[in-house]
Every structure is written in C-alpha cells, then in structure tokens.
Amino acid sequence: xxxxxxxxxxxxxxxxxxxxxxxxxxxxxxxxxxxxxxxxxxxxxxxxxxxxxxxxxxxxxxxxxxxxxxxxxxxxxxxxxxxxxxxxxxxxxxxxxxxxxxxxxxxxxxxxxxxxxxxxxxxxxxxxxxxxxxxxxxxxxxxxxxxxxxxxxxxxxxxxxxxxxxxxxxxxxxxxxxxxxxxxxxxxxxxxxxxxxxxxxxxxxxxxxxxxxxxxxxxxxxxxxxxxxxxxxxxxxxxxxxxxxxxxxxxxxxxxxxxxxxxxxxxxxxxxxxxxxxxxxxxxxxxxxxxxxxxxxxxxxxxxxxxxxxxxxxxxxxxxxxxxxxxxxxxxxxxxxxx
Amino acid sequence: xxxxxxxxxxxxxxxxxxxxxxxxxxxxxxxxxxxxxxxxxxxxxxxxxxxxxxxxxxxxxxxxxxxxxxxxxxxxxxxxxxxxxxxxxxxxxxxxxxxxxxxxxxxxxxxxxxxxxxxxxxxxxxxxxxxxxxxxxxxxxxxxxxxxxxxxxxxxxxxxxxxxxxxxxxxxxxxxxxxxxxxxxxxxxxxxxxxxxxxxxxxxxxxxxxxxxxxxxxxxxxxxxxxxxxxxxxxxxxxxxxxxxxxxxxxxxxxxxxxxxxxxxxxxxxxxxxxxxxxxxxxxxxxxxxxxxxxxxxxxxxxxxxxxxxxxxxxxxxxxxxxxxxxxxxx
Numbered sequence: 001x002x003x004x005x006x007x008x009x010x011x012x013x014x015x016x017x018x019x020x021x022x023x024x025x026x027x028x029x030x031x032x033x034x035x036x037x038x039x040x041x042x043x044x045x046x047x048x049x050x051x052x053x054x055x056x057x058x059x060x061x062x063x064x065x066x067x068x069x070x071x072x073x074x075x076x077x078x079x080x081x082x083x084x085x086x087x088x089x090x091x092x093x094x095x096x097x098x099x100x101x102x103x104x105x106x107x108x109x110x111x112x113x114x115x116x117x118x119x120x121x122x123x124x125x126x127x128x129x130x131x132x133x134x135x136x137x138x139x140x141x142x143x144x145x146x147x148x149x150x151x152x153x154x155x156x157x158x159x160x161x162x163x164x165x166x167x168x169x170x171x172x173x174x175x176x177x178x179x180x181x182x183x184x185x186x187x188x189x190x191x192x193x194x195x196x197x198x199x200x201x202x203x204x205x206x207x208x209x210x211x212x213x214x215x216x217x218x219x220x221x222x223x224x225x226x227x228x229x230x231x232x233x234x235x236x237x238x239x240x241x242x243x244x245x246x247x248x249x250x251x252x253x254x255x256x257x258x259x260x261x262x263x264x265x266x267x268x269x270x271x272x273x274x275x276x277x278x279x280x281x282x283x284x285x286x287x288x289x290x291x292x293x294x295x296x297x298x299x300x301x302x303x304x305x306x307x308x309x310x311x312x313x314x315x316x317x318x319x320x321x322x323x324x325x326x327x328x329x330x331x332x333x334x335x336x337x338x339x
Numbered sequence: 340x341x342x343x344x345x346x347x348x349x350x351x352x353x354x355x356x357x358x359x360x361x362x363x364x365x366x367x368x369x370x371x372x373x374x375x376x377x378x379x380x381x382x383x384x385x386x387x388x389x390x391x392x393x394x395x396x397x398x399x400x401x402x403x404x405x406x407x408x409x410x411x412x413x414x415x416x417x418x419x420x421x422x423x424x425x426x427x428x429x430x431x432x433x434x435x436x437x438x439x440x441x442x443x444x445x446x447x448x449x450x451x452x453x454x455x456x457x458x459x460x461x462x463x464x465x466x467x468x469x470x471x472x473x474x475x476x477x478x479x480x481x482x483x484x485x486x487x488x489x490x491x492x493x494x495x496x497x498x499x500x501x502x503x504x505x506x507x508x509x510x511x512x513x514x515x516x517x518x519x520x521x522x523x524x525x526x527x528x529x530x531x532x533x534x535x536x537x538x539x540x541x542x543x544x545x546x547x548x549x550x551x552x553x554x555x556x557x558x559x560x561x562x563x564x565x566x567x568x569x570x571x572x573x574x575x576x577x578x579x580x581x582x583x584x585x586x587x588x589x590x591x592x593x594x595x596x597x598x599x600x601x602x603x604x605x606x607x608x609x610x611x612x613x614x615x616x617x618x619x620x621x622x623x624x625x626x627x628x629x630x631x632x633x634x635x636x637x638x639x640x641x642x643x644x645x646x647x648x649x650x651x652x653x654x655x656x657x658x659x660x661x662x663x664x665x666x667x668x669x670x
Contacts, residue, residue, distance in 0.1 A: 048527045192390040197598040219528050222600030246604045263532035265561035271581045281529040284497050
C-alpha cells in the first residue's frame with residue numbers, strides 16, 4: 001500500500017471500468033472513472049439517464065447486474081480494494097459502512113414488514129443487537145428523520161405512509177449503522193418540491209452530524225448546488241468534468257455541462273429577462289453499443305465538434321487557475337467565460 | 340362573451356364518490372376541485388401549478404369532459420361545452436386535445452406512428468384519406484419527425500420522439516385548446532428543453548392555446564402567460580406571469596417557490612418554512628382556509644370561513660385567496 005491509512009481518502013476510485021456482455025458483444029458502460037471522496041464530503045454525479053451515474057454507484061457497492069463485470073481499475077475504500085473483495089465481505093460493508101437510498105421509496109421497502117422490523121433488520125444483522133434494543137433504536141432513528149409520533153409509527157406498514165415519509169424511513173434504514181458513505185440515487189425525483197426541500201435538509205443535517213460522506217446522483221443542477229461541494233459530470237460512461245460546484249456552475253468548461261445548466265428554465269423574479277427559446281442540447285445520449293470508442297462521444301451533439309473530436313477520445317486536463325477543476329474536452333470553454 | 344376567449348370555466352367543481360357514509364349518514368364524497376374559475380385567451384397559456392393531489396389534473400380532465408363535473412360551466416369557442424351530450428359532444432371533442440405526461444404509456448404500442456396521428460382525424464370525420472395523409476405529413480414535419488418514421492411503432496422511438504408523436508396527435512384536429520398534462524416531467528433534462536421549445540414554436544406557428552399542468556415552477560414560468568396556484572382543490576393565487584414571479588403573495592406560493600433548489604451557490608432552501616400540520620379532510624365541508632394548518636402565518640381569523648380569490652390591494656388581476664391579505668410581510 002503506497003498510501004498510509006491516515007492520509008488516504010475515504011474512497012479512492014481509480015480508473016474504474018465496467019463492461020457488459022451482451023448478445024451483440026462486449027460494451028464498455030463505464031470507461032476510466034476516477035474520483036476521490038473524503039470523510040464527510042458531499043459530491044454529486046450529474047448527467048442524463050443512461051450516462052453511468054447509477055452504474056458507478058452499483059459498481060462501488062459490488063451490485064453490478066449479472067451481465068456486468070469490473071474490467072479494470074480499483075475501488076479503494078479505506079485502502080481496501082472492493083473490486084476484489086469477497087461477497088461475504090461486501091455484504092458486511094453494504095448497509096453498514098456504505099449504504100444507499102433509491103428513487104422510489106415504495107418499491108425499495110418491503111410491503112409485508114413494518115417499518116420498525118425493516119430498520120431493526122439492519123441493526124440486528126450488522127450490530128448484533130437484540131430485538132428489544134433494535135426496536136428502541138428504530139424509534140430513535142424515526143425521530144431523527146423527523147417522523148412525527150415515532151413510537152406509534154414504528155409499527156406501521158409502508159403503505160400507511162406518504163411518499164415523503166417512506167423516503168425518510170429509507171434514510172433511517174440507510175443511516176442506522178452510521179455509515180461512512182451514503183449513496184442517494186435520485187432520492188427526491190418522485191416527491192413534491194416542498195417534500196424534496198425537507199429531505200435535502202434532513203440529509204445535510206444527518207450527514208454533518210454523523211460525518212457521513214454523501215454521493216448524490218441527480219440530473220437537477222439546483223439539487224447539486226444545494227447538496228454538494230464537488231460535482232462530477234458524466235456522459236456516456238465517462239467523466240467529462242469535475243470540480244468544486246461553485247466553479248463548475250459559474251464557469252462550466254465542457255459544452256455538455258454548459259448545456260445541462262442552460263437548458264433548464266431557472267426561476268427568476270424578473271421575467272422580462274427571460275429568453276423565449278431555451279438553449280438546447282441536440283439529440284440524445286448514444287446507445288451503450290457506441291460507448292467506449294476512441295472519440296468524443298458527445299461530438300454528435302456538440303456545436304464545437306471538429307475533426308479531432310471524432311478521431312480520438314479527449315484526455316483529462318486541469319483548468320488553469322482552478323487546481324481541482326478538470327475537463328475532458330478537445331475544445332473546452334475558458335475559465336473566463338460565464339454562463 | 341368575447342370571441343378572443345378560447346376557454347372560459349366558471350365555478351367548476353368535481354367530486355369523487357367514496358366508500359361508506361359520513362357522520363351525517365350521507366354518502367361520502369371527496370371534493371377534488373372546489374369552485375374554480377379561469378379564462379384563457381386565444382393563443383395564450385394558463386399554467387396550473389400545485390403538488391400531487393392538489394386537483395390540477397382533475398380540473399383539466401373535467402374541462403375535457405373526461406371526468407364528470409359536479410357543477411360549473413365550460414365554454415370553448417363560445418360553445419357551451421359543459422352541457423353537450425351524445426353526438427354533439429362527440430363532434431365538439433375535437434376542439435380539445437391532450438398531451439399526456441408519460442409518452443410510453445399514452446401511445447398505442449400496436450399502431451404505427453402515422454396511424455396514431457391519423458386516429459383523431461378518423462373519429463372527427465369529414466376528411467378524406469388523402470386529406471388525412473396530407474395533414475399527417477404536415478404534422479410530422481412540424482414536430483420534427485421524418486416522413487419515413489410514420490411507419491415505425493412507438494417502441495422504436497426515444498422518449499422525446501414519442502412525445503413528439505403525442506404532440507402531433509394532439510394537433511391533428513386543429514383543436515381550440517390543448518391540455519398539456521405534465522408534458523415534460525417524464526423526459527430527461529436535455530430533451531425537456533427540446534419539447535418545451537417545440538411547444539412554444541408550435542404555439543406561435545398555429546396560434547395554439549394551452550392549459551398547462553405542471554408541478555415545476557421553472558417550466559411554468561417559461562411557458563405560461565398566467566399562473567394559477569392550486570392547493571387541495573382550490574386556487575390560492577391567480578396572476579399574470581410577471582406579477583406572480585415578481586411578488587408571489589400567497590404563503591403557499593411563497594413556500595412552493597422557496598422549496599425549489601436554485602443554482603445560486605449559497606442560497607439555501609427554506610423548505611422548513613411550512614408548518615407540519617394535518618391536511619384537511621376534503622370529504623368534509625371546509626370551514627376555513629385549507630392551507631391554514633401548514634401556513635407559517637396562520638392565526639385565528641384563518642379558520643373563519645373559506646377565503647375567496649380577491650384582488651391584491653392596488654392591483655388588478657393579481658388575486659389571492661387568503662384571509663391575511665396584506666397583513667404579513669411578503670418577501
């Protein structure tokens with residue numbers, strides 16, 4: 001081990017690649033993804049559907065679908081490479097030191113068990129506590145996620161709760177063992193905005209209290225700005241831009257990042273300043289069969305595309321003056337540019 | 340009645356029968372839409388915003404006569420659409436079309452794209468097959484699909500393209516009113532912009548009138564001339580776009596806007612503003628403001644009768660239903 005445990009980041013993903021074996025052959029769904037995550041840090045993965053955000057999360061947790069395998073790179077969690085860890089080891093980690101919440105809280109909860117039983121399960125499994133203690137702790141956790149009248153609601157079934165409350169229960173389950181990393185995969189997409197604001201506030205508070213690092217997967221730049229310190233923009237299985245959220249949003253270097261920020265109508269109090277036509281990103285994400293080619297996969301949708309974009313994959317380069325801001329593009333926007 | 344009005348809805352109420360009887364022995368019914376009024380001038384867009392369960396889709400479906408109304412008048416193009424029945428209703432239905440939220444489930448998987456767009460024309464009658472073909476070609480071009488794509492089935496299209504088919508279908512009968520029911524909520528962000536731009540350019544090209552249902556205030560701001568904010572079946576605020584976004588007046592509107600995450604770094608959402616109160620039971624008659632239980636400004640007067648939409652003092656057309664009009668600070 002080159003890094004001593006005290007200076008190594010909590011999570012160090014190095015050149016992670018994942019391949020799927022399909023009837024049409026082998027396709028590279030994740031191509032050379034690298035990033036680090038420090039204790040208590042909050043990072044967002046941003047991009048459209050099918051760009052590999054969720055697949056990255058699943059790869060970290062050793063939950064790739066059967067047709068997928070890690071074809072290269074390392075996932076170093078506190079110095080231990082999870083890509084070579086045994087299934088038993090991964091089971092001890094998942095839900096304990098690394099946990100995850102999903103988009104649809106109804107389908108991720110088991111409808112035939114009470115929410116108390118489902119929180120207790122995690123505690124009994126990973127912490128070895130007895131039933132009575134697990135139940136007491138479940139009530140405390142429901143209080144921590146601000147479910148009113150927790151002592152009574154602990155015996156409710158998922159269908160008795162609203163969508164927002166179900167997501168709170170998912171958060172209680174995910175945080176039961178005070179994990180070091182929480183992966184939140186579009187946790188508020190199915191919820192109303194007022195509920196979303198409450199869930200975000202809850203995640204921020206509990207994350208800070210437990211010093212839990214949070215990976216937020218989202219396509220909403222507003223959510224990124226409010227939930228994360230750093231962001232990683234993904235396109236077609238590749239990392240196209242990474243940096244401090246403030247820097248990236250203020251001066252996005254990759255045309256894709258710029259397009260993602262500009263194409264969403266942002267609320268303003270001065271409607272006279274609004275444009276009539278939203279800036280578009282033409283076309284759609286390519287099918288995974290095109291992933292992994294030695295070219296810029298964004299070129300077909302990019303206004304700046306030139307010959308070199310079609311003939312070679314752009315390498316990652318740092319943006320001058322911003323040490324932690326990097327982009328993979330043949331023709332990035334300068335840092336002087338504003339959105 | 341001005342002929343500039345595409346839609347005039349007066350005192351619309353919708354109630355759904357429930358199982359069982361209430362304490363008074365009468366059948367229980369849930370009043371999903373409670374006495375709402377709205378107008379849309381030809382070529383304009385009215386946005387109804389609200390959270391899930393607010394009744395916005397139910398109100399729109401009642402306008403289209405797809406959900407029976409309890410009371411109210413619906414006038415389209417000066418025709419009393421709300422009272423038509425049988426053949427007259429069938430004929431008049433071509434005046435209203437709907438673009439649905441989910442482009443996957445709202446297209447018949449067994450029909451080719453061209454036939455999906457043809458179907459409303461067949462039901463509307465009075466067009467020859469050759470005339471239908473001409474209209475279909477024109478619409479495919481207008482929504483940005485290639486002519487050869489008429490022969491494809493829905494599963495061969497991406498989500499955005501499917502929504503384009505849905506839009507072409509909605510335009511086919513040259514309707515006076517198009518109900519857009521969360522038309523971009525199921526689409527990826529980049530595709531959302533493509534569809535919103537298309538809807539706007541088609542509106543300019545064909546003078547379309549939209550009733551736009553959405554929970555996304557950013558989208559509503561971009562698309563709509565007038566905004567109605569709905570909560571638990573009632574309009575809480577109704578104003579033109581400029582006046583609304585410059586100064587949203589109703590505590591509920593303010594809470595909704597505050598909850599939207601912005602890309603301004605440092606701006607923290609204030610979602611905690613709403614009180615975590617009990618939501619009123621819509622199967623019972625309302626005795627006060629239905630938002631009072633969650634309103635940070637609520638006081639005793641709020642439980643004294645249901646507030647009605649009234650002009651904000653000194654403005655015309657910026658209306659809100661609030662007992663406290665002008666008595667709390669608006670930010």
